[in-house]
Amino acid sequence: MKTLLLLLCTTFLALGISGNANAASITLYATDDAGVTDAFPNSTYNSGLFNIRETAFDLWFLYTKFDLSSIPDGSIIDSASLSIYLVGYSFTPGEPGRTWDVHYVSGDSWNETSITWNTRPAEDSMSLGSGYMYRQGTSTANLGTPDFSADLLDDTLSLMLRVRPPRSGNTNSLSGYFNTASLSLDYTAVPIPGAVWLLGSGLVGLVGYRKKFKKS
Ligand SMILES: [Ca+2]
Ligand SMILES: [Ca+2]
Ligand SMILES: [Ca+2]
Numbered sequence: 037m038k039t040l041l042l043l044l045c046t047t048f049l050a051l052g053i054s055g056n057a058n059a060a061s062i063t064l065y066a067t068d069d070a071g072v073t074d075a076f077p078n079s080t081y082n083s084g085l086f087n088i089r090e091t092a093f094d095l096w097f098l099y100t101k102f103d104l105s106s107i108p109d110g111s112i113i114d115s116a117s118l119s120i121y122l123v124g125y126s127f128t129p130g131e132p133g134r135t136w137d138v139h140y141v142s143g144d145s146w147n148e149t150s151i152t153w154n155t156r157p158a159e160d161s162m163s164l165g166s167g168y169m170y171r172q173g174t175s176t177a178n179l180g181t182p183d184f185s186a187d188l189l190d191d192t193l194s195l196m197l198r199v200r201p202p203r204s205g206n207t208n209s210l211s212g213y214f215n216t217a218s219l220s221l222d223y224t225a226v227p228i229p230g231a232v233w234l235l236g237s238g239l240v241g242l243v244g245y246r247k248k249f250k251k252s
Contacts, residue, residue, distance in 0.1 A: 058225035059114070066217040068101040068148035077153035085213045086122065086136075086197070097159075098197040099151055100217045101144065104184065105191040107223055114222040116179040118165075118195065120214040122172055133170025134199050137163040138177045141194035142186070159196040166200075172212075193219070 071081035075094035086098055100118075118138055143157030167177035187193040 058227055059222070060225065061220070061222045062107065064102045064104070064106075064219045064221070066100040066219075067103050068146075069099065069214075069217050070148040070151050071096055071098045071213075072151055072153040072156050073097075074153050080148075080150060080152055082148050083213055084215060084217070086120070086199070096198065097153075097156065098214075099141070099146065099148075099156065100195050100197065101146075101148075102193045102195075102219050103191060104187050104193050107188055107221070108225045109188045110185070110226040111188060111223040112226065113181055113184055114224055116164075116182050116184075116222075117176050117220050118167070118179060118197075119174050119176040119216075119218050119220070120167070120197070121174050121216040122169055122212050122214050133168050135166050135168050136175070136177065136197055136199045137166045138179060139196040139198070140164055140182070141196050144190060144192040144194050146194070156196075157194065164195075 069082075069084045071083075071085040073079070073081070073094050073096045084098065086096065139159035139161075141157050141159045146155065146157055164182055165177045165179040167175045169175040184193055
């Protein structure tokens, strides 16, 4: 019994030590990105069009997808941010920039060559975070500490981006597109493989001890 306690103590001690050494950071690039609009509900805009119209004439949603297979299942996300690089447009001097929101999407069965307004997956109504754009260049949205546990398991994270609803009374229409979407994550891997290995070796040791005990 003393040996069993010792084994368990050693296992938990080892778990505690190894748990501190599993913090990591990674930047992932989108595997898919495309825009859809209610104005052309059967069309796909695979160039990553990001319309920033100020009128409510049409709505534009952007979808991006990331491969999370390189991050161990069960990892805790310590911080997350999404960056887009906007090209092809600029605001006229004095124009205010625009805030864009990031929404979580649980459905992953879409791709950039076929997604349309009519076939788009549903998004969470609550925004994970928002960014601010005011010129060509990188714009970043801080996503806090999101729960991507289901996406670590299915290896795919889908997100929807949209510009905040337009101000009323302004008829300016501006549009641009982004050519890079990247997701930066800090995460802590839960040391499941180590725990299983240590527990396994502990059990083997215990069985060995019992056999030895029976023999003597
Ligand atoms: Ca694309
Ligand atoms: Ca997913
Ligand atoms: Ca996984």
